[in-house]
Each structure stands twice: as structure tokens, then as C-alpha cells.
Amino acid sequence: MMIARRRLLAALAASGLLAGPALAARPGAPRALNDMDLLRFVELMALTRQGRDGIRRPAWARRWTQGIEVDLAGGDWTGHLDALDRTLRTVTQWTGLPVTRAPLAGRRHGHLTIRLLPHDDVVTQNGAGGAVCTTWTFGNGGDLHTAHMDVSDAFLDCIEHEFMHVLGIDNHWNGAIATPAIPSVLAPRGRPGRTIGFSDWDEMTIRLLYHPGVRPGMGRQAALSVMRRLLATNALPRPTGRAT
Numbered sequence: 155m156m157i158a159r160r161r162l163l164a165a166l167a168a169s170g171l172l173a174g175p176a177l178a179a180r181p182g183a184p185r186a187l188n189d190m191d192l193l194r195f196v197e198l199m200a201l202t203r204q205g206r207d208g209i210r211r212p213a214w215a216r217r218w219t220q221g222i223e224v225d226l227a228g229g230d231w232t233g234h235l236d237a238l239d240r241t242l243r244t245v246t247q248w249t250g251l252p253v254t255r256a257p258l259a260g261r262r263h264g265h266l267t268i269r270l271l272p273h274d275d276v277v278t279q280n281g282a283g284g285a286v287c288t289t290w291t292f293g294n295g296g297d298l299h300t301a302h303m304d305v306s307d308a309f310l311d312c313i314e315h316e317f318m319h320v321l322g323i324d325n326h327w328n329g330a331i332a333t334p335a336i337p338s339v340l341a342p343r344g345r346p347g348r349t350i351g352f353s354d355w356d357e358m359t360i361r362l363l364y365h366p367g368v369r370p371g372m373g374r375q376a377a378l379s380v381m382r383r384l385l386a387t388n389a390l391p392r393p394t395g396r397a398t
């Protein structure tokens with residue numbers, strides 16, 4: 155029983171229920187990017203796994219170590235390619251990995267397929283009010299090698315949200331500790347704080363997770379320790395601030 159209790163306490167700490175007031179909901183203007191809240195944000199978004207029992211547990215780092223070739227499938231992409239290519243260039247810059255469009259050509263690994271689906275088909279599949287975009291990632295020991303994204307043709311603005319998932323940032327910015335003061339594309343659609351594209355907080359999350367010092371499969375505390383050092387030594391470019 156003692157072991158179980160220790161595990162429970164550890165799980166509660168990981169869930170944020172025992173977290174300090176740093177991320178408590180608070181009205182007011184968007185909070186300026188600061189390292190303490192940023193590390194907590196990265197911990198919750200990328201280094202935490204929520205089980206079917208609802209309890210959050212430490213997770214290992216999940217990320218790509220190779221470039222991603224993006225294959226477009228499904229409906230008509232005409233009119234959407236410029237925006238998509240801008241996103242691919244942004245992700246390339248922040249991850250340091252080439253993320254480019256290319257036909258699938260039978261590759262086994264190193265690719266993401268994005269499938270554009272008629273919205274009616276998405277509703278049939280997920281139900282009214284269900285997910286409009288969905289991402290699946292596949293890897294080995296935290297080393298991601300393949301991904302698939304389904305996008306409703308009525309909601310192409312979800313692509314940067316889904317790209318966070320493609321990159322191994324699995325969670326959503328919601329629940330008791332969510333606060334509109336930290337804007338993120340990972341907040342659920344319609345919630346305060348949800349941005350249309352990547353926020354400064356999202357950018358730094360990607361930059362931290364994709365620093366070469368953070369390896370796939372690295373445990374949460376080890377990854378956070380590397381990230382804390384990167385921030386303390388100003389080893390990463392900082393966002394100059396963008397509209398949210």
C-alpha cells in the first residue's frame with residue numbers, strides 16, 4: 155500500500171493538482187514569456203501522459219531526429235499550399251530538421267501524410283461536435299518516424315495545432331490549470347487563449363524539444379534539466395513577439 159500511495163502522490167504532483175500558483179487561472183493581459191511558466195508549459199504539453207484513468211504521469215521525450223517529407227492526399231489543396239508551405243518553413247527553422255513537401259513514393263519512414271477530407275465525411279466518422287482534425291504519430295522509444303494527419307476541408311486552420319502533435323507535443327492546453335494568459339494553438343478551439351497559429355509559447359516549446367541535447371526517450375526530469383540549462387544560458391533564439 156505504501157508503494158501505491160507514493161505512486162499516487164507522484165501522480166498528483168505530475169497532474170498539476172499540487173502545482174504552485176504560477177499557472178493558476180488569472181484574469182488580465184497575456185502573460186509575457188517567462189522561463190518558469192514556459193518550463194511548466196513544456197512539461198505539461200510534451201512530457202506528460204494522461205492515462206485513461208485521467209491521471210497525468212511523466213512521459214519521455216517524443217520527437218523526430220530525421221527530416222519529414224510531407225505527402226498531400228485527399229481533396230483539392232489548390233489555394234492552401236502557400237499557407238502550408240509557410241508552416242513547413244517555420245517548422246524547419248524551429249526544429250532544425252528539413253520539413254518539405256514530397257510525394258510518398260513508398261517510403262517506410264520519415265514521412266507525414268496530410269489527408270484533406272470533405273467535412274461531411276469527418277462528421278460521419280467522428281460525429282457532430284467531434285474532432286475536425288486528427289493526428290496519429292508512430293515511433294520507437296520516443297523516436298518518431300511516421301505520422302498521419304486528417305484535416306477537414308472546413309477547418310484548415312487546425313494545421314498548426316495538428317503540427318504540434320506531429321512533432322510529439324501530444325497534449326492540449328485545457329483543464330484546471332489552463333489560463334488564457336498563456337496563449338497557445340494547443341488550447342481547444344473556441345476557448346480563451348486559443349491562437350490560430352503558433353504562439354510564442356508554442357515556438358519555444360518546439361525549439362526546446364528539438365534542441366539536439368534533448369534525445370528521444372529521455373525521461374521527463376532529464377529533458378527538463380537540459381531545457382532549464384538552455385534557457386538559463388540563452389542558448390536559443392527568443393521570439394520577438396507576435397500577435398495572438
Ligand SMILES: [Zn+2]
Nearest residue numbers: 315316319326
Ligand atoms: Zn489536438
